[in-house]
Amino acid sequence: MELSVDRLTKQYGNKIAVDCVSTVLKPGVYGLLGENGAGKTTFMRMLCAILESTSGEVFLDGREIVSMGAEYRDILGYLPQEFGYYPNYTAREFLLYMAALKGIPRDTAKKRAGELLEIVGLNDVGTKKMKTFSGGMKQRVGIAQALLNYPKLLILDEPTAGLDPKERVRFRNLISDYAGDRIVLLSTHIVSDVEAIADEVLLMKKGKLVSQGTVSELTKEAEGKVWELMVSPAEAKIWQEKTAVANLRHEGEQVVLRILSDDKPTEGAAPCEAGLEDLYLYSMRECLK
Amino acid sequence: MNGRELKVYLRDSLGCGEATRTDKKAGTVARCKEVVRRYGDGREEERTGFWQFLSDVFRFEGLSIFGLQAGILFLICIWLGTIDHIIDNVSYYIPAVTPLFALAVIPPLLRSQFYRMGEMEAVTRASGAEILLAKLILAGAANLIGITAVLCLAMYARQSGGGLGQMILYGLVPYLVCMTTILRLIRLRKKERLPVCAVATTGFCVVWLISASGMPQMYETSATGVWILLFITFCGFFGREIRFMIERKREGKGYGIIG
Numbered sequence: 001m002e003l004s005v006d007r008l009t010k011q012y013g014n015k016i017a018v019d020c021v022s023t024v025l026k027p028g029v030y031g032l033l034g035e036n037g038a039g040k041t042t043f044m045r046m047l048c049a050i051l052e053s054t055s056g057e058v059f060l061d062g063r064e065i066v067s068m069g070a071e072y073r074d075i076l077g078y079l080p081q082e083f084g085y086y087p088n089y090t091a092r093e094f095l096l097y098m099a100a101l102k103g104i105p106r107d108t109a110k111k112r113a114g115e116l117l118e119i120v121g122l123n124d125v126g127t128k129k130m131k132t133f134s135g136g137m138k139q140r141v142g143i144a145q146a147l148l149n150y151p152k153l154l155i156l157d158e159p160t161a162g163l164d165p166k167e168r169v170r171f172r173n174l175i176s177d178y179a180g181d182r183i184v185l186l187s188t189h190i191v192s193d194v195e196a197i198a199d200e201v202l203l204m205k206k207g208k209l210v211s212q213g214t215v216s217e218l219t220k221e222a223e224g225k226v227w228e229l230m231v232s233p234a235e236a237k238i239w240q241e242k243t244a245v246a247n248l249r250h251e252g253e254q255v256v257l258r259i260l261s262d263d264k265p266t267e268g269a270a271p272c273e274a275g276l277e278d279l280y281l282y283s284m285r286e287c288l289k
Numbered sequence: 290m291n292g293r294e295l296k297v298y299l300r301d302s303l304g305c306g307e308a309t310r311t312d313k314k315a316g317t318v319a320r321c322k323e324v325v326r327r328y329g330d331g332r333e334e335e336r337t338g339f340w341q342f343l344s345d346v347f348r349f350e351g352l353s354i355f356g357l358q359a360g361i362l363f364l365i366c367i368w369l370g371t372i373d374h375i376i377d378n379v380s381y382y383i384p385a386v387t388p389l390f391a392l393a394v395i396p397p398l399l400r401s402q403f404y405r406m407g408e409m410e411a412v413t414r415a416s417g418a419e420i421l422l423a424k425l426i427l428a429g430a431a432n433l434i435g436i437t438a439v440l441c442l443a444m445y446a447r448q449s450g451g452g453l454g455q456m457i458l459y460g461l462v463p464y465l466v467c468m469t470t471i472l473r474l475i476r477l478r479k480k481e482r483l484p485v486c487a488v489a490t491t492g493f494c495v496v497w498l499i500s501a502s503g504m505p506q507m508y509e510t511s512a513t514g515v516w517i518l519l520f521i522t523f524c525g526f527f528g529r530e531i532r533f534m535i536e537r538k539r540e541g542k543g544y545g546i547i548g
Binding site for chain 2 (some may be wrong): 070078082102103
């Protein structure tokens with residue numbers, strides 16, 4: 001299975017939300033990173049064929065997805081960034097309702113709803129109305145509905161938003177187990193989630209796809225650009241104004257700065273190992289200054 | 290690989306000698322995983338047809354659709370009961386009350402947008418068009434029951450079956466005008482026009498009510514031709530909206546706000 005994105009563009013008036021994005025997604029987990037307004041959600045909605053592109057196309061195994069219609073939606077699972085719910089439905093009813101819309105027969109739907117509630121850790125509250133749920137619990141129901149039809153293409157927009165650390169770990173394990181020969185694309189601001197489960201990372205900035213590669217490939221890009229510098233608190237403020245500081249921690253009276261810079265910022269700065277977060281912040285470094 | 294071959298393979302791999310050979314076992318596990326993966330994913334999962342889908346929609350939405358219609362029917366009966374000389378004027382009031390049945394269709398039709406479920410529902414197999422069509426079939430059935438009940442009550446009040454044909458026209462023409470307007474507003478994807486649907490439908494009720502007192506000649510036998518003409522015209526418009534929706538369903542495309 002191969003999802004090819006060919007020069008996909010979305011324009012709202014004068015604003016270009018997604019700018020000529022081309023990529024090929026093969027089975028695996030893909031993490032989509034980018035700041036707010038980078039075009040991640042617009043891109044994902046076009047991949048789901050619920051938003052018409054201004055230009056460009058998306059092909060699944062050579063077939064244009066919009067023309068595939070129900071056949072495409074049959075293999076698609078989607079969790080929107082912000083989604084509502086019918087407050088009077090219980091979690092189980094909600095899943096059965098979504099299963100009906102996905103064309104899953106009742107018996108299969110009942111069995112699967114039970115399995116998924118178990119997987120997302122909501123089996124004991126499956127008969128409670130969703131209006132009584134916390135944000136994290138609703139998010140878990142959202143994840144469960146996306147998996148109802150065992151989609152071959154799973155698109156999750158900010159799936160870990162609102163989940164506590166334990167649930168995030170459970171989610172990461174679930175996605176890693178699930179992926180297999182399926183395509184999973186997830187967007188998040190939590191770089192550690194992407195680092196933990198993504199086979200490849202797509203980095204978006206101002207509607208453009210600026211980088212794509214494995215975590216190790218991308219972190220290599222940031223190598224030699226991450227520095228640590230120990231300064232006084234007064235100097236720290238100056239450094240924060242003139243350079244991109246990714247992190248700041250206090251050690252006794254001194255402050256240790258993690259600086260992102262192409263060149264060695266000063267004689268006292270020591271190079272340090274780069275991570276995916278460093279690359280992410282490096283690409284957004286103008287926002288850090 | 291059939292079951293017999295698999296058994297032979299497992300026996301050969303795992304049952305060699307007294308102890309299980311670790312290297313063989315690992316290979317077999319990998320091979321079994323591959324078989325399960327291949328057969329598991331290759332199997333086309335069964336999907337429900339439209340009638341099963343309609344039955345599912347009825348299961349989840351039926352109560353709200355029919356409940357609202359029953360509520361409207363109850364209110365209409367109470368209202369008509371308070372009007373003086375209703376027996377003589379009942380035909381005039383029928384066009385004013387049938388749009389209320391269309392008004393009661395709006396909440397179930399637009400429920401997904403109200404609860405921000407539109408996006409999630411649009412990516413399902415059913416998509417917007419099929420969901421809307423299913424709800425419309427159920428709502429249409431409920432509307433027909435409601436309108437028929439009103440006509441029966443009118444016949445009962447008049448103690449006569451005369452003029453039934455005209456009363457059917459008086460009831461259906463305003464109803465079709467409202468339903469066509471609602472469907473058109475939904476199709477045009479104007480999210481901000483959702484309240485407009487309700488306002489427009491209520492407006493139609495008032496217009497028909499005014500027409501009853503302002504233009505009584507519209508309700509005379511001589512005007513039947515005009516009503517038939519209006520009926521045919523709005524049947525055409527309504528049919529066009531339904532045809533468009535069916536085409537979108539066949540193409541498997543979305544409909545309405547998200548598209």
